[in-house]
Amino acid sequence: MLEPGIELRAESRVRARIAVLLDTSRSMRFPASPGGPSRAEELVRWVQAHKADLEKLASRFQVDFYGFDKELQPADAGRIAAARDARAMGESLAQGPATDILAALTGAAAAGTAGRPLAGFFLASDGADNAELAEGISGPAGTELHKLAAPVFALPIGAQAVKDLAVEKIAVDDFAFVRNQVTVDVTLTARGFGSTDVPVVLKREGQVVAQKTVHVEGDQARYEVKLSFVPDRTGKFAFTVSVPVYQGEALAQNNQRSFVLKVIRDRVRVLLVVGRPSWDVRFLRQLLKRDPNVDLISFFILRTPGDDPHSSQDELSLIPFPTQEIFQEQLKTFDLVIFQNFNHRPYRMSQYLDGIAAYVRDGGAFAMIGGDQSFSAGDYAGTAIEDVLPVTLLPTGPTAVDETPVQLKLTDSGRRHPLVELAAGTAQNEQAWVRLPKLPGLNTTGPMKGGAQTLLQSSEGRPVLVVGEAGRGRVLALLTDSSWYWSFVAAGQELGPRAYETFWHSAIRWLVRDPALTPMRVTAERPSFEPGTEPPSLDVQVRGSDYGAAAGAQVTTVVSSAEDPVPRPGGSATAGADGSARIMLPPLAPGAYKVTATAKRDGVQVGEAEEAFVVAPTAREMIEAAPRPDLLRAIATATQGRVVEADDPLLSLPWRDPQRVEVGQRTSKPLWDNWKVLAALCLVVGVEWTLRRRWGYA
Amino acid sequence: MLSRRRLLGLPLLLAARRALAFGDQARLTFAQVRHLGRWDPRPDGLSRLAWEISKRTSIETSPLVKPIGLADPDLFRFPFAVLSSDQSFPLPADAEIASLRRYLSYGGFLLIDDASATRGGAFEQSARALVARIVNGASLSRVARDHVLYKSFYLLDGPAGRLLSTSDLEGLELGGRVAVLYSGNDLIGALARDSLGTWEFEVSPGGELQREKSIRLGVNIAMYALCLDYKEDQVHIPFIMKRRRI
Numbered sequence: 001m002l003e004p005g006i007e008l009r010a011e012s013r014v015r016a017r018i019a020v021l022l023d024t025s026r027s028m029r030f031p032a033s034p035g036g037p038s039r040a041e042e043l044v045r046w047v048q049a050h051k052a053d054l055e056k057l058a059s060r061f062q063v064d065f066y067g068f069d070k071e072l073q074p075a076d077a078g079r080i081a082a083a084r085d086a087r088a089m090g091e092s093l094a095q096g097p098a099t100d101i102l103a104a105l106t107g108a109a110a111a112g113t114a115g116r117p118l119a120g121f122f123l124a125s126d127g128a129d130n131a132e133l134a135e136g137i138s139g140p141a142g143t144e145l146h147k148l149a150a151p152v153f154a155l156p157i158g159a160q161a162v163k164d165l166a167v168e169k170i171a172v173d174d175f176a177f178v179r180n181q182v183t184v185d186v187t188l189t190a191r192g193f194g195s196t197d198v199p200v201v202l203k204r205e206g207q208v209v210a211q212k213t214v215h216v217e218g219d220q221a222r223y224e225v226k227l228s229f230v231p232d233r234t235g236k237f238a239f240t241v242s243v244p245v246y247q248g249e250a251l252a253q254n255n256q257r258s259f260v261l262k263v264i265r266d267r268v269r270v271l272l273v274v275g276r277p278s279w280d281v282r283f284l285r286q287l288l289k290r291d292p293n294v295d296l297i298s299f300f301i302l303r304t305p306g307d308d309p310h311s312s313q314d315e316l317s318l319i320p321f322p323t324q325e326i327f328q329e330q331l332k333t334f335d336l337v338i339f340q341n342f343n344h345r346p347y348r349m350s351q352y353l354d355g356i357a358a359y360v361r362d363g364g365a366f367a368m369i370g371g372d373q374s375f376s377a378g379d380y381a382g383t384a385i386e387d388v389l390p391v392t393l394l395p396t397g398p399t400a401v402d403e404t405p406v407q408l409k410l411t412d413s414g415r416r417h418p419l420v421e422l423a424a425g426t427a428q429n430e431q432a433w434v435r436l437p438k439l440p441g442l443n444t445t446g447p448m449k450g451g452a453q454t455l456l457q458s459s460e461g462r463p464v465l466v467v468g469e470a471g472r473g474r475v476l477a478l479l480t481d482s483s484w485y486w487s488f489v490a491a492g493q494e495l496g497p498r499a500y501e502t503f504w505h506s507a508i509r510w511l512v513r514d515p516a517l518t519p520m521r522v523t524a525e526r527p528s529f530e531p532g533t534e535p536p537s538l539d540v541q542v543r544g545s546d547y548g549a550a551a552g553a554q555v556t557t558v559v560s561s562a563e564d565p566v567p568r569p570g571g572s573a574t575a576g577a578d579g580s581a582r583i584m585l586p587p588l589a590p591g592a593y594k595v596t597a598t599a600k601r602d603g604v605q606v607g608e609a610e611e612a613f614v615v616a617p618t619a620r621e622m623i624e625a626a627p628r629p630d631l632l633r634a635i636a637t638a639t640q641g642r643v644v645e646a647d648d649p650l651l652s653l654p655w656r657d658p659q660r661v662e663v664g665q666r667t668s669k670p671l672w673d674n675w676k677v678l679a680a681l682c683l684v685v686g687v688e689w690t691l692r693r694r695w696g697y698a
Numbered sequence: 699m700l701s702r703r704r705l706l707g708l709p710l711l712l713a714a715r716r717a718l719a720f721g722d723q724a725r726l727t728f729a730q731v732r733h734l735g736r737w738d739p740r741p742d743g744l745s746r747l748a749w750e751i752s753k754r755t756s757i758e759t760s761p762l763v764k765p766i767g768l769a770d771p772d773l774f775r776f777p778f779a780v781l782s783s784d785q786s787f788p789l790p791a792d793a794e795i796a797s798l799r800r801y802l803s804y805g806g807f808l809l810i811d812d813a814s815a816t817r818g819g820a821f822e823q824s825a826r827a828l829v830a831r832i833v834n835g836a837s838l839s840r841v842a843r844d845h846v847l848y849k850s851f852y853l854l855d856g857p858a859g860r861l862l863s864t865s866d867l868e869g870l871e872l873g874g875r876v877a878v879l880y881s882g883n884d885l886i887g888a889l890a891r892d893s894l895g896t897w898e899f900e901v902s903p904g905g906e907l908q909r910e911k912s913i914r915l916g917v918n919i920a921m922y923a924l925c926l927d928y929k930e931d932q933v934h935i936p937f938i939m940k941r942r943r944i
Binding site: 275276277278279280281282283285286289290297298299300301302303304307308309310311314315316317318319322371372440441481482487488489491492493496497 | 723724725726753754755756757758771772773774775777800801804805806849850851852853874875910913914921923924925926927928929931933934937938941
């Protein structure tokens with residue numbers, strides 16, 4: 001009051017801000033409608049169609065354009081609107097690895113310039129959120145949306161293609177045990193479906209191994225399915241879980257998912273069939289029974305039709321020889337079948353020999369151990385068993401066995417083969433074999449078969465141990481019934497049984513293709529490759545039949561898939577000095593693949609190996625990519641906005657009016673500082689005093 | 699010179715040799731342990747057992763019994779050894795004990811048969827002392843009636859022999875198997891025949907039925923030595939249980 005003044009203020013109303021959020025995540029690359037343009041292209045076309053509308057909006061509001069995916073970044077609407085090729089522009093925009101709508105909204109709200117109030121958000125997206133809002137609007141997410149204090153107007157992109165069935169998730173261990181049940185947990189999502197029975201199929205490289213039907217109802221989006229199967233052989237396999245692609249689905253790509261499963265042995269299952277008890281049988285059984293890695297099933301012929309036990313059957317512990325059960329029903333459950341001094345004839349087994357040979361060619365392992373009922377003496381000449389053996393056989397006769405004592409000697413092949421490695425170092429290994437007791441005799445056979453390798457022989461060149469391959473299986477012929485000499489008789493010579501144990505353990509490992517004894521290995525850099533971003537690469541290790549590094553070997557690959565079983569050429573490379581090579585395969589479409597690598601040196605095949613891998617997107621962005629207009633609607637509702645149609649004019653939307661005015665300039669002028677005002681004030685006060693005196697009020 | 703054993707074995711040799719084999723080493727050949735006592739009280743018994751085994755089962759046997767000392771390196775070519783006598787015998791030397799210990803540890807089988815069939819007799823005491831030397835402080839223990847020995851070929855309910863002095867077999871386990879088996883009933887004596895082919899000894903108290911049981915026990919012991927616990931494999935169990943109930 002004592003210092004009156006005048007304040008001069010310059011006021012203006014502030015233009016509110018509108019954040020336009022354009023979804024630039026990779027899911028926008030998927031079609032907006034079945035067979036239609038991509039969602040990103042549709043978005044670009046919307047910007048182009050609303051160019052004038054946006055300009056009008058900008059005259060009333062400050063319009064900030066953002067692209068968003070996992071992150072928020074400014075967008076150049078002018079460049080988008082000016083694009084001649086909407087499709088290409090869409091492709092270039094939709095690069096984001098994930099979609100986080102809530103982060104985009106909160107980020108845009110916080111990025112306001114000079115504290116301009118928000119009139120609202122315009123959100124153009126497919127709604128395929130895979131972050132905070134992936135499961136819908138939770139409590140904390142709802143609070144965040146409420147804090148925005150601005151309406152969200154949502155334009156659903158791709159809403160026409162809301163129907164989608166997807167194999168969303170597969171849960172399975174990286175490895176499984178052969179002949180043990182494996183359960184694959186599958187999560188399906190189904191949107192836009194009515195009451196439908198959906199078959200869910202699990203295939204191993206094109207072959208159905210499990211199947212279940214899931215009843216899909218409209219009000220449930222997620223379904224859990226358990227698919228179980230029992231792997232019957234070891235190796236690395238590509239599996240695919242698939243559901244049918246129904247008409248009108250938004251995405252066909254997510255109707256199947258592939259994975260690689262390594263099937264290993266918990267124990268090597270060995271079938272030992274023995275013609276008669278003997279010391280050779282006894283020591284082998286003892287070894288196998290003691291080995292915790294071996295599951296031994298054995299059948300010994302304890303009594304032949306010519307034997308007279310002087311008793312009734314009930315006084316004996318003998319059981320019938322279950323040939324049909326073993327050689328027909330159970331055969332494939334064995335990793336290795338051993339015939340030890342066993343003649344098939346008395347047991348009418350001719351009918352099963354073809355099956356045994358087929359089992360071997362299909363990847364099984366077979367060993368025949370000598371004796372007076374084995375090889376030629378076992379009447380196998382001309383049978384299917386001879387076909388898979390690494391040796392040819394002679395007709396049964398007195399020359400079927402040779403009782404000349406045998407001094408063992410490693411062959412050239414044997415010097416390098418891990419199966420007969422008793423000691424490290426060639427000289428020590430040769431000495432270890434030479435020191436073993438002489439064997440009392442050998443089975444005689446015809447010539448070796450092509451591809452067979454004699455690893456041990458007598459000093460005069462009679463084969464003792466011959467190995468080979470038959471189809472995908474491995475075979476071993478041990479032409480003696482006295483390998484137990486390497487254990488017990490050797491123990492008597494202060495050598496100990498180590499040679500026997502080492503030999504048989506190595507033989508079994510080699511027969512069942514223990515990876516450590518495989519001359520060639522091919523390994524995918526990863527079990528799963530991202531499509532389009534990286535070509536699958538393979539590491540190959542090549543060793544020759546001598547198990548030495550196959551330097552200079554030419555490695556070629558062929559690739560096949562469940563969808564395209566015809567092998568296609570992959571890459572090729574030359575093995576280095578250490579026998580290793582790296583091969584880059586051409587870019588492959590998503591799917592499950594099997595690659596076969598073959599190594600040759602000087603035109604001769606050195607080895608072959610297989611590997612399985614998948615090409616599949618691993619990011620949720622590309623898997624859970626179905627449009628979710630329901631989520632966009634929920635966001636709009638939670639912020640008091642609404643869902644808009646593509647042709648709705650933007651100006652007509654109920655944006656929030658600006659409430660604030662901004663003070664541009666403020667000036668205060670004290671009155672006492674002006675002498676005229678002071679004089680006028682004094683004059684007024686003086687006149688007022690004079691008049692009061694005159695009128696008698698004072 | 700043709701010994702009595704070889705002479706007795708000749709006819710059996712022809713009968714037993716049924717097939718080609720890689721010498722006698724592939725067959726079951728009994729080794730008779732030579733000790734410093736009366737080591738061969740039943741010269742024909744083991745050949746007879748070999749013949750019975752060959753006749754009744756698929757096992758190929760040699761009728762020729764190999765007399766052998768415990769320190770002989772050739773002992774390890776005969777994984778089935780028999781030690782017998784009808785009287786006490788001096789303990790073998792340390793080197794022989796060590797060899798026997800090694801023999802049993804690496805898979806050999808020793809049948810000790812008391813030809814005197816006298817419970818607590820001189821032979822039994824010597825045998826128990828030997829077992830205690832093989833594994834320091836070890837002793838024989840009863841072989842349970844459900845042991846695979848009693849079902850390795852025949853289904854048997856107990857031991858047998860020329861006499862029934864003891865109601866159980868006894869054994870010493872090494873590495874999860876019976877490596878030493880002790881029979882106190884003169885098992886081999888029940889099988890012995892004279893040069894004319896007649897039974898050498900009366901079998902008491904069960905007579906010929908007991909003799910047959912003795913043969914069967916001998917067969918089972920041989921089958922156990924060659925097949926170990928084969929008859930305890932899962933596949934056999936239901937059959938055996940069913941027949942046991944009959």
